[in-house]
Amino acid sequence: MKTSSPSPRDKRPERGDATRDRLLTAAIDVFGRNGFDATTTRSLAEAAGVNLQAIGYYFGGKEGLYLAAADHIAQSVATHVGTVRESLEVRLAVSDGSGTLPSKEETRAMLADILASVGRLFTSREAEAWVRFMVREQMAPTEAFERVYTNAMRPILQVVGRLVARLLGEDTASEHVRLRTLSLVGGLLILRVAQGAVEAHLGWKNFGTHETDAVQELARELAASVAREGEKS
Structure with missing residues (x-):
């Protein structure tokens, strides 16, 4: 029996988890190298390869991502x-x-x-x-x-x-x-x-x-x- 492929809605949680994980990995590295004050949200987004808005969406901002x-x-x-x-x-x-x-x-x-x-x-x-x-x-x-x-x-x-x-x-x-x-x-x-x-x-x-x-x-x-x-x- 042929099964239907997942809808875009079904894929969202997986995409969200992957984006969140990339941000966490990048944040640990960038904050560790530069410190909190010297790190910008743009540099974090670029290091993670995600949109700048993702930091606010998943973590509420730079401080939330740091914690x-x-x-x-x-x-x-x-x-x-x-x-x-x-x-x-x-x-x-x-x-x-x-x-x-x-x-x-x-x-x-x-x-x-x-x-x-x-x-x-x-x-x-x-x-x-x-x-x-x-x-x-x-x-x-x-x-x-x-x-x-x-x-x-x-x-x-x-x-x-x-x-x-x-x-x-x-x-x-x-x-x-x-x-x-x-x-x-x-x-x-x-x-x-x-x-x-x-x-x-x-x-x-x-x-x-x-x-x-x-x-x-x-x-x-x-x-x-x-x-x-x-x-x-």
Whole structure:
């Protein structure tokens, strides 16, 4: 039986989604390179290959597109790391409920898992534009930073912090645990944030199999470095 082709009305949602996606991709790149104030709606539309009016139609204007770009980054990070993070949260909840803490070896393995996941994400090609966008927000935080931090970064830091606290035998909320948590995650993020130094010092121009394997090994070493004073890891 011959089927009829979709009408123009049927195609509109698909076209709309594609236009919206192109604008988000372009916005993350252009805002990351130029900053919010130096970016014009015309440059955004040209980078996305869409009509200027599309920005107002889909996002209400430049600010709306900027915040949507932040939301897109947060969702992407949460999606990539979410499976590992949620698995660890379940394991931690079970151990908390039973009162039986995992061994130090298991805890370090769990910490290595999530650090490796973070390393894989932020050394991926797609993360390059996200990091440029977020570096600007780190220096001068706006609502965009708050959205990414709340919806993507904080859940990761919380899980890492719980694991670090168990290994150190300290309170999760202590300043020391939070500092160690930031230093562990930051030790992996620096590979993308400081790309110039990475290329100059390591000779890494991109992240292929060798580089990815090295980052995974670094994640395991960082996890192994977390130990109480005087305790061998």
